[in-house]
Each structure stands twice: as structure tokens, then as C-alpha cells.
Amino acid sequence: MELEQELGAKQAALQHDSSSSSSSSEEDEKLKAARVASAPGPATLPLPPNPFTEQGKRISPKDELFRQQFVMPQYLRMAMAAAVESKLVEYPGSDVPTQSQNPNAPLYPLIVMINSRSGGRKGPALRAALNDLLSKEQVFDLSVTPPKDFFRYGLRCLERLAEYGDQCAKDTRNRLRILVAGGDGTVGWVLGSTIELHVEHRMPIPPVGTIPLGTGNDLSRSFGWGGSFMFSCRPFVRRYLRKASSSQTAELDSWQVMVMTKYGDKVQLPHALHPQQHIPLVEEDASSDVKAASFEGIYYNYFSIGMDAQVAYGFHNLRERKPYLALGPISNKIVYSGCSCVQGWFCTPCSANPRVRSLRNIMRLEVKRESNGDWEPVDLPQNVRAVIMLNLQSYASGRNPWGHPTEEYNQKKRFVQPTAHDGILEIFGLFDGWHASLVMLSLRSAKRLAQACAIRMHLIADQRHRIYMQMDGEPWRQPLCANENSTIIEIMPTPTRSLMLKAS
Template structure:
């Protein structure tokens, strides 16, 4: 599976495994893979990755800087499905019982859940359930499902306990929403990982258009779980994301991250910039009834 992801070729990797006769005799009781956001958790990602590789294996731990969740779905899971179709019982059992752990914050968890959700659309069930190792600043989704609200000080033992919970805990269902964003086309717009561009979209199928649309529009879609925002708080979160990537030495842990959030919140207008002085905040056009 990992070779299929690295080579971006599910078919060739499956065929190579079949030719080599790579099928183990022992079927794993609880197959699991882990995705680690190395930018979260005060830059503890590399240490956490090494610890996870000790506990399970190198082939089962993916750094999101190198492996994106859509590639895992497109190539990794497809490789397992191809092997299962060719009579590989081990691949079939792994695909049917696979569980996923996500080491990151709410944004990382949402990104991976959204990628796994594509399996529903493609009718490639079952969809692997996901557990969380909280590495973010808020970790609201992790708190809601009992995975904890912060990265513990004694993290080495906590990681082992998280893996045990991931393979033994019952599965709980989570509500999700699909969102479609239609906006005026902007050159150089960088979408967050949770959204993807759409080639075309029929604007008349869901909403009642009440004013003329811009000549050039762009459409994107995605899935969200605990919350979705297009307001100033989203601008603050997006600003933090870019600042962390540009100056990683500033994001050393939850406390420093919260201070950065507070500073960005003040400069974006939460306390110091009343809307009365920025009339453009009150004049964004609405193109559909009820929005």
C-alpha cells in the first residue's frame, strides 16, 4: 500500500505484489494507519512520528508533509481493493477492518475525514473509522469524542494508549455537511485543504438567484463537521496557518499558539476595528435568497 502511494500507481503496485506472491499467513486483528501533521503540536511531529513507527511500523505511519489523504484514498486503498479482487485474503481483511488515527488539530482531522468521505461518493465502502491524537490549539472535535483536549506532557505513554483505544473502542457516528462555495474568480486564490475546485456547477439547482452574478465565478466544495466559518474568525485561523508555515519557530506549543490567535484576532477587528469605520464589511452582496 505504501509503495502504491509513493509511486502514485495503485494498479502497478498491486500487480507487482501478486507476481511476487506477497501474502502473509497471519491476518492482523486490528490493522491501522496513522497520519501525522508535523506542523502541529509545538513541532513535536518528527518525534511523534518516530515513536509511532516504533510502536507499529514505518509503512503504517504517514507524514502529511509527504503524503496527502486524497493520495491515500486514491492509491493506497485502491491497491488493497485490487489485491482483494485478485484473491488476496490478507488485503481483503485489512481493507474491511482498517482504522485510521489522525495526529493533528481540528483542521487536519476534517481534511482526512473529508478525504475518506469520498469513499461514500465512489461507493467504495466500508469507510475506515478515525481516531484522534490531539495536536492542535483548540482540539474541539477531539474533546467531543473523548480523545482529549491537548497533547499530554507524558506523550510517549499517551500515544500507546491512544493506539490501544483506536483498535478497541466502538465506532461512533458523526454528522457532516457538504458545502459548495460560489464566488467571484480571484487570481492566485489558495484554497484550504478542506476545499477543492469544481469544474462546473449548476447554480439553479439549489438556490433562488435574486441578482446578477459576476461574469467570472469560481466554485469549490468540501465537507465540514464541527463548524464552518466565512467570517473574521476564519480569517484569523487562515492567518495563523500562513504565519505558522512562514515562521514555524513562533508556533512552539498550545500556549504560544493561543497568544498568536489572540494577537491576530485583535488586528483583524474583533476589538479594535468597529464595523462602522469599515462599511465594506456591511455591503457584501448576497446572490441567493436566505443567505
């Protein structure tokens, strides 16, 4: 009996040990699983905000370093864009930084103005690339925002912030540079708008560089920016922006043109000319009943009258009617040559059309060789059909029609070696398309007529009732009548020179 009780006790002890061991093993397993679940794995930290991302687009580190040289702080960009859009100079925002924040101005703050209709319609693609490399607030389409709006509102807003003691705005204003993407007419449009800064003594005047999108691009060639813009890819655009940072400044003469005509209501003038008050046609008789509509404008490269302007007018109208023909500089030149043949530029001696005849019968030309000199008449040869008043030594895609006369020739004719800032215009004539072709091929020089500090032209109808003119590539058709003083044109130097960026 005792033996059975002892065996039962041992058996119960074994069962208790097994149950306790199984429960402990279960607890061990649970503890082990809990330890595994709670064991620290690889650290998963939140990613910092990407400094190369702006407006949802990724920017490479290379582009970010590039942007630091040109892109203004965001509050300045937004302030200028809001001022231009609202046409108000006061910044309505509340995010102007305090002095303790003190943001730094870029070394080369840059504003780009694009003529989206120049250069085979490359403007939109170029603008997209510039928006990525700079910012959309620093890129203006001139078809939407004329340059005067930027200078009157955007730049004035920046100046107002500087007046309030914003050092970043002040440094940005003093370092500001402007890059114009377009042809010679577009560059002249922007340069003409800076005249307002001179008048209002808003210094310093921002220097202007170019991205050549036009056909001739003589202003661009003269200051080292090249004759054509081939690609809108980022590396190519970046190269032009770097040029704007490394360029030195250079002066450029600017010339004021005044057109006085009886037919002011019938003339469709380019945007480079704007109307002024009505004045008498004859200066000596201020009480004359014959009044003229007066138009003024500024040009920087050339003013021409005659057959070359007629060809440019035909090309301009054709491009407006059929924009698909303007695919780029090469196609433009082909179309331009076709217009030359159609207009009779090459067939002038065989044509009875009075529109293509000599200018001698309809124009009287007078010049001042010195600023304080008297008006002197200039005799026009009988076969001259185009007269050009040239400021630069680049015409028709980089040609030099004035040539390189010898020192003896210059002394005999009282000529000087021309430069872009000498205050003198070179006046020369072209006979016909064949003569012009030889001049363009540098096989012959143009007919040198005079050098002048001021020019006056009286136009009168002969057998034709209109004449063609152009100013920096912008042509128009001028009506004429039999009255001797039906149209008077004067060209005078402006009081100040323009400031250009000269690319190395």
C-alpha cells in the same frame, strides 16, 4: 667374571625399565593433555535470531505483544507502501504467501496519518515513536502523501489482493482503522477523502480517530480523544493506539460548501476547497455572460465568516512567517489573543475601519429549516460581526456557544436539541471580542440566529472589498465587488455521514 656379567645385566635391565617408564610417563602426559584438550566444556550453542529485533532496533517483549494487535504482515505493508509510492494498485512483489502459510491479520490494523506542521511541530517526534511501535509503512506524513493518494493506491492495492483470494488482505481491509494526528482541518481533510470511497461503493469505510495536535481540537474533544497531545514518548503514544482498538464507532454529519465567485483567479483557498467547473452566477439565467469560478469542499465542525475568520487569517499568516512562535497549544492561544487585539476584534466600536464593521450591510442570509422546505430570510442584528454555522457542540477549544436553552425557548424558536448527527446546523453570531470572551467563559451565550438544513449567503461589497472566511480552522480572504451576485455561498448536507472512532 660371572658376577660382573650378572651385575651388568641387572644394570641394563634397570636402565631399560627407567627409559620405558619415562617414555610411558611422557605418553601418559601427552594422552592426558590430549584428553583435557578434547574434554567437552560448557555447551556454546548459536543464539537464535532475536524475535524482538526489526530493522536493527530492539523491541521489548511488551512492545512485541502490542505490535501483534496493530501491525500488518510485512508483505501487505510493503505492497501498500509500494502502491502509494508508484501510484499503481498492482503489487509487483513476488513474496505473496501461499494458502498453506496463511498469515493472520492483526485484530486492529492501523494506519496513522500525521500533519507534521500541526501542534508546535510535534509531528516528526511522534512519527519516530510510531515507526518503533508500528512500522514505517503504516505511518504517512501528509506533507508527503496526501490522504487521497493512500485511498486511491494503498487501500486499493489491499483490496486488489483481497480480490485475488488473499484472506489475510481481506480481513485486514475489513478491520482497518485510521488515526489522524493533526488539528480539525487535518481531520476534515482525511474525512473528506473518504467521500471517494462512498462514491465508488468501496465498503466498509474505515472509521477515523484523532491524535490532537491542533490548537482547538474540537473534533477530537467531541469524540473523547482529548484537547491536546502533550508528549511524544512511547507510553503516551501507546495509550492513543490502545484507544483506537477499544473505541466504538459513531456517525458525524458532513456538510458540502460551494463558493461561487467572479474572482476565482484571485482567491487563495485552503486545500479543503477544490475547483469545479464554471457555472452561471445567477441560477435563473443559464445563458448569462457573468460566469463564476466554483469551489467545493467538505467541513465537519464549523464554517464562519467575519471577524473571527479575520483573526484566524492573521494568526495563520503569522505562524507561516514565523513558525518558531507555534510551539504548542498554549503558545498558539497566546499568539491568537494577540492577533485578536491587533485585528480590532476588541476595539470594533471605536474603529472607523470598514473591515471591522457589521456583516449586515454585506451579507444576505437565507436558510431551509427542513430539507424539503422553502428558503427563508434570516435577519442579522446590526452589531453582529461574525456569523458561525456550527455542526458540533464544541467551538474554540471545547466551548458551547449555543448554550443550553430551555425547552420553552426551543419550542418558541422552533429549535431542537443539537447533536453531531441530526442533519442540522446551528447558526449564531458574535458581536465583538468582549462578547466572544464572555461566551468563551460560559458567562453568556452567543446570539442564536437559526437552525437550518441548508444555508445560502449572498455577499456584496459595501465600503470594503474583501471579507474573511474559515472552514474548520482554515481561513482565507474572499474578494468582493459592488455586484449583488459577486459571491454566493451554499451549504448543503452530504448524502452520507462520516464514521468516527469514539474513544471511551
